[in-house]
Amino acid sequence: MADPVPAVSAPAGAPAPRPSPPRSPYALEMDRVRFARPGRLVLDEVVLRIAPGELVALVGLNGCGKSTLLQLASGVLGPQAGAVRVEGEDIARLSRRQAARKVALMHQSAPLVPGLTVRQLVRQGRYAARGPLGMLRDGDDATSRRALRDVGVEDWADRPVDALSGGERQRVRLALALAQETPVLLLDEPTTYLDLRHQLEVLQLVARLRAERGLTVLMVLHDLGLAARFAERLVALRDGRVAADGPPAEVVTPALLRGVFGVEGRVGRDEEGGWPVCHPDHPIPLQNDNHIH
Numbered sequence: 001m002a003d004p005v006p007a008v009s010a011p012a013g014a015p016a017p018r019p020s021p022p023r024s025p026y027a028l029e030m031d032r033v034r035f036a037r038p039g040r041l042v043l044d045e046v047v048l049r050i051a052p053g054e055l056v057a058l059v060g061l062n063g064c065g066k067s068t069l070l071q072l073a074s075g076v077l078g079p080q081a082g083a084v085r086v087e088g089e090d091i092a093r094l095s096r097r098q099a100a101r102k103v104a105l106m107h108q109s110a111p112l113v114p115g116l117t118v119r120q121l122v123r124q125g126r127y128a129a130r131g132p133l134g135m136l137r138d139g140d141d142a143t144s145r146r147a148l149r150d151v152g153v154e155d156w157a158d159r160p161v162d163a164l165s166g167g168e169r170q171r172v173r174l175a176l177a178l179a180q181e182t183p184v185l186l187l188d189e190p191t192t193y194l195d196l197r198h199q200l201e202v203l204q205l206v207a208r209l210r211a212e213r214g215l216t217v218l219m220v221l222h223d224l225g226l227a228a229r230f231a232e233r234l235v236a237l238r239d240g241r242v243a244a245d246g247p248p249a250e251v252v253t254p255a256l257l258r259g260v261f262g263v264e265g266r267v268g269r270d271e272e273g274g275w276p277v278c279h280p281d282h283p284i285p286l287q288n289d290n291h292i293h
């Protein structure tokens, strides 16, 4: 069939148009990322590709490299080999402000500046949107207010952050990350310190933001049950390598419990929701290889 749009040839002598770079199909891409700390290889050849709008949970034993992976994904740390790309751009080539417009990292133990109120702290999330002199732009206040409202902490706006409980601080940290209004959200144990009700509220909020605003979310969760219920994809790290990656219904198996967590256990299905439900029985020695049998 003939092309309905005739090709327009460039006039003789005109410079050839520069081809625009192909748009990346991935919101976040880690390409053979390696990161070592003195005396310890933390992440090795990590390959992870996350499509726009995906909600991915990252799980694994203490010390396996989950937080390090999030810090690399946010550009806070740089890989020693490989590359991290956000919406196709190498994050190492972006300025701090450019990176902060693309990726927000909520870190569970990030210190909250004492003396600031919740409102003042969350307005700091607008740093990336500020002009060269650090002035807040029109709409920044509305964005901060929306972030406070999303997380249900708007009534605390005038409270000093150092007078908040652990769980209250955690929700304020989430509001701070949301105030950045980035397409990619990285959450490091967002449910730590939260009571049962607020764990569910926070994960429901994350799922809603992803559905309504198309956010791409990568979150570290220790509760495999919550990860299996709320994430559409589960990535398990073992010793700094991706040991399993797929939909929870396929990935959460007794072999995963054994191979990644060193636990003998059973896996059932939630009667209503259908998601996997783990019944860990007892710890076992970890196998030496990274394969999940």
Ligand SMILES: Nc1ncnc2c1ncn2[C@@H]1O[C@H](COP(=O)(O)OP(=O)(O)OP(=O)(O)O)[C@@H](O)[C@H]1O
Pocket (backbone or CB within 6 Å): 037, 040, 042, 060, 061, 062, 063, 064, 065, 066, 067, 068, 069
């Ligand atoms: N600032 C640091 N300096 C030196 N080593 C570090 C530092 N931060 C983390 N590590 C080490 O790097 C490894 C990976 O740590 P990381 O925090 O990424 O693990 P994690 O999977 O998030 O653990 P957890 O589940 O306990 O939070 C661990 O061995 C840890 O001791």
